[in-house]
Amino acid sequence: MSASLLSLFLTRARPSLERKVISYTRAFSFSPGDAGQKAEELAQQQQQQCMSHTDQPSLSTVAAHAGVTTTTRYTNQALAPPIELATTYTRPAQGTYEPSHAVYSRMDNPTRRLLEQTVWQLETNTTSTIICNSDNSTTCMTYAFASGMMAASSIVLAHQLPLTVILPLDLYHGVSTVMVDVFQEKWGVKVRRVDLTDPKLLQQELLQLTQEQHDIDTTHNILIWIETPSNPSCHVMDIPAICQIVQKVRKQQQQQTNITTVVDSTLAPPVIQQPLLLCQNGNNHHHPDNAGIDLVMHSATKYMAGHSDATVGIVTASPFTQQGRMLGPKLQQTQIAVGGVASPMDSWLTLRGLRTLHVRVQRQSQTAMTLATRLQELKQQQQQQQQDKNSIMIIQKVHYPGLISHPQHAVAKRQMKQQQYGGVLSVEFASPHLAMAFAGALNIMYRATSLGGTETLVEERRSIEPPGRQTSPPGLVRISVGLEAETDLLRDVERALDIAKQVCHENCDS
Ligand SMILES: Cc1ncc(COP(=O)(O)O)c(C=O)c1O
Numbered sequence: 001m002s003a004s005l006l007s008l009f010l011t012r013a014r015p016s017l018e019r020k021v022i023s024y025t026r027a028f029s030f031s032p033g034d035a036g037q038k039a040e041e042l043a044q045q046q047q048q049q050c051m052s053h054t055d056q057p058s059l060s061t062v063a064a065h066a067g068v069t070t071t072t073r074y075t076n077q078a079l080a081p082p083i084e085l086a087t088t089y090t091r092p093a094q095g096t097y098e099p100s101h102a103v104y105s106r107m108d109n110p111t112r113r114l115l116e117q118t119v120w121q122l123e124t125n126t127t128s129t130i131i132c133n134s135d136n137s138t139t140c141m142t143y144a145f146a147s148g149m150m151a152a153s154s155i156v157l158a159h160q161l162p163l164t165v166i167l168p169l170d171l172y173h174g175v176s177t178v179m180v181d182v183f184q185e186k187w188g189v190k191v192r193r194v195d196l197t198d199p200k201l202l203q204q205e206l207l208q209l210t211q212e213q214h215d216i217d218t219t220h221n222i223l224i225w226i227e228t229p230s231n232p233s234c235h236v237m238d239i240p241a242i243c244q245i246v247q248k249v250r251k252q253q254q255q256q257t258n259i260t261t262v263v264d265s266t267l268a269p270p271v272i273q274q275p276l277l278l279c280q281n282g283n284n285h286h287h288p289d290n291a292g293i294d295l296v297m298h299s300a301t302k303y304m305a306g307h308s309d310a311t312v313g314i315v316t317a318s319p320f321t322q323q324g325r326m327l328g329p330k331l332q333q334t335q336i337a338v339g340g341v342a343s344p345m346d347s348w349l350t351l352r353g354l355r356t357l358h359v360r361v362q363r364q365s366q367t368a369m370t371l372a373t374r375l376q377e378l379k380q381q382q383q384q385q386q387q388d389k390n391s392i393m394i395i396q397k398v399h400y401p402g403l404i405s406h407p408q409h410a411v412a413k414r415q416m417k418q419q420q421y422g423g424v425l426s427v428e429f430a431s432p433h434l435a436m437a438f439a440g441a442l443n444i445m446y447r448a449t450s451l452g453g454t455e456t457l458v459e460e461r462r463s464i465e466p467p468g469r470q471t472s473p474p475g476l477v478r479i480s481v482g483l484e485a486e487t488d489l490l491r492d493v494e495r496a497l498d499i500a501k502q503v504c505h506e507n508c509d510s
Contacts, residue, residue, distance in 0.1 A: 148299025151313025
């Protein structure tokens with residue numbers, strides 16, 4: 001439209017526009033501000049009266065608002081939670097406390113409680129803020145600890161002896177170290193290793209254990225430790241299949257054996273895996289016999305906090321299983337009595353991290369899939385070129401649950417959400433020399449332990465595991481994918497592979 005035509009249009013249109021605006025404002029007997037206030041009141045009435053399941057905010061919304069739990073909006077509401085550093089609180093003159101009143105920060109800290117409530121919502125899908133607001137600590141069975149290892153240890157401490165812990169073949173080495181070196185050697189807990197990627201082997205083990213206990217009067221406790229995907233070899237364990245087996249054994253054994261199932265879901269935060277909800281059918285959540293995982297734990301140091309700057313562990317007891325409901329209060333007792341609590345600062349940093357958990361994990365999963373696919377292609381190219389005398393085999397295996405070639409890909413596809421398989425993959429090199437040369441040649445990825453941050457980290461795992469407790473094969477490099485541009489990471493990997501090949505071709509015995 002030319003400038004003259006436009007001015008003609010505006011001159012003609014203005015009188016009718018003005019008439020409309022005038023009649024619009026005349027129709028109301030209150031101010032626009034009054035309208036806003038009335039609308040807010042109406043919306044809140046509706047929310048409180050009929051919060052149906054479909055009206056509840058989705059998990060990404062809950063996470064994006066982490067730490068702000070009030071059910072009503074009010075003016076001047078802080079949209080970032082406070083970091084409450086006080087260790088102690090004044091008491092009323094008559095010496096009693098309201099149940100919701102903080103007493104001492106080891107027992108209860110408002111910032112830690114906000115973190116626990118948010119994770120509770122994410123793990124159990126109770127996204128309505130009405131279910132888990134500031135004074136219902138009894139219905140929120142999530143507990144934040146000073147580290148993932150403190151969370152793992154507290155799970156053991158919440159059990160009674162005699163106790164047998166069943167560990168998978170591949171898991172975070174720190175967990176197997178504490179189970180064996182501390183709980184087995186000093187406290188009389190028995191530790192068994194079973195390949196939990198094959199549920200039938202677990203069934204055999206449970207039958208054997210329960211038969212051994214048959215003649216003994218005392219109740220025997222068994223803790224099945226599932227870590228899926230596992231760190232560092234990315235094994236995937238079939239959570240619903242394990243739940244079914246446990247339920248069968250529980251029914252056969254009646255009172256003699258107490259079985260707890262726990263999933264260390266550190267590599268798959270609630271955005272992509274919710275172990276407590278995997279074995280539930282329909283709305284039958286509160287049936288006492290319901291099969292399901294009893295506890296889910298995370299090293300929140302990793303994806304939940306997400307920025308390599310906080311050390312936190314977190315455990316949620318299932319409200320859907322009898323064993324979960326029994327263990328919740330015991331975990332709380334352990335948390336308070338032993339005192340390995342998450343600090344207010346670390347709780348706050350984790351809340352901050354949770355606000356972007358969904359977008360971070362989605363992006364990290366996509367980039368990890370691209371890197372794993374490319375590494376797998378390179379491995380196949382090497383195999384084809386092997387006839388050539390000068391070519392050396394660098395990559396032996398690529399482990400990532402998203403690859404169709406992964407032995408438990410179908411299981412991962414069933415139990416992990418939205419075709420996202422997390423940001424961790426691992427590569428088995430033909431020798432530790434090649435693995436170290438690859439790590440040494442990287443320019444963008446950092447060589448550092450840990451995972452789940454915004455920066456990509458690589459580590460030759462065996463070199464950090466304590467002698468005698470090594471779970472990783474020699475030459476395995478774990479890659480924790482960050483948020484860098486995919487193209488930069490691909491270039492970094494391919495260049496480092498070329499350099500590693502060159503260095504080892506000239507100097508190594510591979
Ligand atoms: C799977 C898994 N579980 C538990 C832990 C222990 O967590 P933290 O280092 O927070 O004590 C780690 C740490 O790497 C881990 O990877």
